[in-house]
Each structure stands twice: as C-alpha cells, then as structure tokens.
Amino acid sequence: MTVLVIGGGGYVGSHMVKCLLENGETPVILDNFSKGFPDAILGGVTERGDYGDAATLRDVFSRHNIDAVMLFASFIEVGESVSHPAKYYSNNVAKCFVLLEVMVERGLRNLVFSSSAAVYGSHEEAIREDAACRPLSPYGRTKWMVELVLQDFSAAYGIAFYALRYFNASGASPCGRIGERHNPETHLIPLVLQAASGRRADIKVFGRNYPTPDGTCLRDYVHVDDLCDAHWLALKRLRVGDIGGFYNLGNAKGYSVAQVIDVAREVTGRAITVEDVASRAGDPAILVADSNSIRNALGWVPRYDELGVIVEHAWRWELSKGTIW
Numbered sequence: 001m002t003v004l005v006i007g008g009g010g011y012v013g014s015h016m017v018k019c020l021l022e023n024g025e026t027p028v029i030l031d032n033f034s035k036g037f038p039d040a041i042l043g044g045v046t047e048r049g050d051y052g053d054a055a056t057l058r059d060v061f062s063r064h065n066i067d068a069v070m071l072f073a074s075f076i077e078v079g080e081s082v083s084h085p086a087k088y089y090s091n092n093v094a095k096c097f098v099l100l101e102v103m104v105e106r107g108l109r110n111l112v113f114s115s116s117a118a119v120y121g122s123h124e125e126a127i128r129e130d131a132a133c134r135p136l137s138p139y140g141r142t143k144w145m146v147e148l149v150l151q152d153f154s155a156a157y158g159i160a161f162y163a164l165r166y167f168n169a170s171g172a173s174p175c176g177r178i179g180e181r182h183n184p185e186t187h188l189i190p191l192v193l194q195a196a197s198g199r200r201a202d203i204k205v206f207g208r209n210y211p212t213p214d215g216t217c218l219r220d221y222v223h224v225d226d227l228c229d230a231h232w233l234a235l236k237r238l239r240v241g242d243i244g245g246f247y248n249l250g251n252a253k254g255y256s257v258a259q260v261i262d263v264a265r266e267v268t269g270r271a272i273t274v275e276d277v278a279s280r281a282g283d284p285a286i287l288v289a290d291s292n293s294i295r296n297a298l299g300w301v302p303r304y305d306e307l308g309v310i311v312e313h314a315w316r317w318e319l320s321k322g323t324i325w
Contacts, residue, residue, distance in 0.1 A: 003235065004066045005029045006051045006099070007073030008044070009036025012114060012169055012224055014178050016070060018042050019228035028064045030056075031073070040178050052095030057102040068110035068235055069103065071096070074142070077186050078118065078282045081139035092142035096149065104157045110238040111150070111161040112231050117220075117248065119144040119165060122284030124211075129165075129246050129293055137282030147246065160243045162234035167220035167250035167289045169227055171310040172317035179317030180224075189221070189311060192261055193318040196270040203272060205257055207279025212286060216257035220250035220288045223304035223313070233298040247297070250289025251305045260307070267311045 003020055007013040008029030013036065020027045027044035030051055038046065045064070049056035051073050060066075074092045075081070081088040103111065118140030119133045135141045146163075153159040170189050172179030180190045188203075195203040208215035230249050238244060255263075265272055294300045304310055 001067035001239075002064050003027050004060065004064070004069045005044075006069065006071045007031055007036060008046075009033055009038060009040050010072055011180050011182065012227060013072035014040035014042070015173060015224045016072065016228045016231055017044055018173060018178065019225070019232055020044070023232060028060065028066060030060055035075070035182070037181060040181065042177065050095070052091070052098050054098050054102055057099060058106075061102065061106050061108070066108065068112070068238060069099070069108065070112045070114075070231060070235070071099065072114045074114060076116075076139065078137045078139050079186070079280050081137050081142070082281045085138035088138050088142050092139075093145050096146050100149065100153050100159065103159065104153070109158050109160050110235070111159060112234050112238070113146065113150060113161055113163045115147060115163040115165045115246075116140065116143045117165050117167045117250070117287050117289065119147065120287070122286060124286060126252055126288045126290040127248065128290045129248055136284055139282070154243070160238050162238065162244040163246045164227070164230055164234065165246065165248050166227060167222055167248070167287055169224050170221040171223040171225070171304060171313040173225060174313055174316075176316050176320050179314065188219070188257060188260055189264070189314050190318065192264045192272060193268065193311070193315055195272045196264060196268040196315070197318050201273065202275045203261060204275050204277045206277055206283065208276060209279070210285040212256055214256050214258045217283060218254040218256050218286045218288060220252065220254055221260075221307055221310055222250050223302065223310050226302040226304055229303070230294060230298065230300045233300055237298065245297075247294035248289040248291045249294065250291050251302055252289055252291055253305070253307070254286065254288040255307050260311075263307050263311050264315075267308060267315055
C-alpha cells in the first residue's frame, strides 16, 4: 500500500517523504508547488496538482494503491492570515472538504493531519490536549475548524485520523539535503540564522512587553525529523485499525525569542544584529506543550530535543544554501 503525501514539497512534507523512504515506503506526493519545491522531494512518485481539485484527487487515487493520506498543504503565516483571512479559509478549510469528500467516495479512511498549537491560543502553563481551544488568528481557527470537521466525518463516515498539533517545527535534516525553505521566511530560527550568515541585515524582535521572564515570546521548538517520526507512528497505528486522536508534538521546553538568538550566537560564532519592533497581532505570549499523551500512547521519543542541536542542524542547512539555490 502507498501513502499520499499532500504538500510533500514543503518543509515538513519533504522531511516526511524522506522518513517514509527510510522506512521502506514508496510515497506518492501531490503538490501544486505554490509553496513547496520539487527538488526538496528525495524520492517516491510526484504528481503536480491541487488537493482542492476533486478530479485531480480521483485521478491520483485511481492510479495508485493508496491506503492513507498525510495532509501538509496548509498556509501557515499567522500575520498574513490576519490581513488575508479569505486565502487561509479557502486553502486550509475549503480544500480539505474536497479531500475528505473524495476519500469517503473512494472508501479511504486513514488520515494524518498536520494541525497546530495555534488552536489553543495563549496559556500560561504547558498545554495538554484537553485545554480549551481559543485560537487568536485566522490561521489557528482554520486548523481548529478542520479538527472539528474531522470529528464529524469520523462519526458519520468512519474516517480515522490523527490530528498532530505541532508547536514550533524547527531544524533541518542532519544529512543536510533538505531544510526549512519558506518564501517569504517567517519562522524565527531560520530568520536568526539568515542574519548570522549575512543573508539579511538583522533579526526583528516583535515586542518585549509580553508576560514572560525577559518580555519576549516563549515557544516550544520541536525538530522536524521528530515530527515526522510521530507521523510514522500514527500511520502505523491507523493501518492496524486505530481510530486516532489529537496529540501535541512538542518538547515541553519553552525558549524565549531572546534565548533563541543567544543560542544562535553560540552555535554560529557570528554577531547577530537585533532590531526591536512592535508586537504582531495574533501572537500568543506563551506556547509550550505537554506531550505526555503521545509519548505514552504511541511511544514517541524525540531524538533531537535540545535547542542547540536544532539550531546546529538548521545552521548546517543555512550554510549549504549557496550550492543548492
């Protein structure tokens, strides 16, 4: 059987393709490459197309013996979702309806969904899966809406799903062949490393008046390869009849923006210029995971849970870009 990886040319999706290949799978990748990159895909079969197009989905399903779907094709920029919410509801929610309807039509039941800690909003303590969902941005609301839809499709049509709520996906493959590659880049660690490498003049710190020890936002950074390990464990469970559930993916460690910059200075040995600017709409002060549920239920154990290692892998990728791009 074969896994359909929707958005397999993107950051997490391309690492998931690598993980599947390493575990003996031959993934089928569906991507319209509006955000992803063909050269980030290290193997499998690539189909160029949009997951919101029912005819494309039917064609892909008819030509490949697919037993499970992994969905990564979301727009993810919080600030942009505030200023252009229609774009986010269209791509992240409406297209997902199309996918689910075609899955039901084809009798496919297994889905691993790339969700987000943005469904929670801001909480002062480590967040468990039973915490209230109070998303602060349209991006977070789109993820929460899809989770609600999945519950209804599960009850009505037998869709089995894992919704994996990422905290801050970070780092790059230790092999150095793929890494974080958004255009434009909005994530903190690659932006800090671009300032270290000289590809940008400075790193902007959005606000220093949050209720945190140093006034900058606290986040839980989880290595992208560890995220993919969790998806693989979820896929194996679905294949033996598990009904799935909601799980946090984080390291249960909070690092502030200022701490990340300090660690990046240590790892790179470079000077990093900082510019303080106003805080952004939709940014919660604290997002830190309680990930005990997935550790206990699926046996997930992160391999790269230290911030210095995550930054080191991302720095290796940053230094390699001159020969790749």
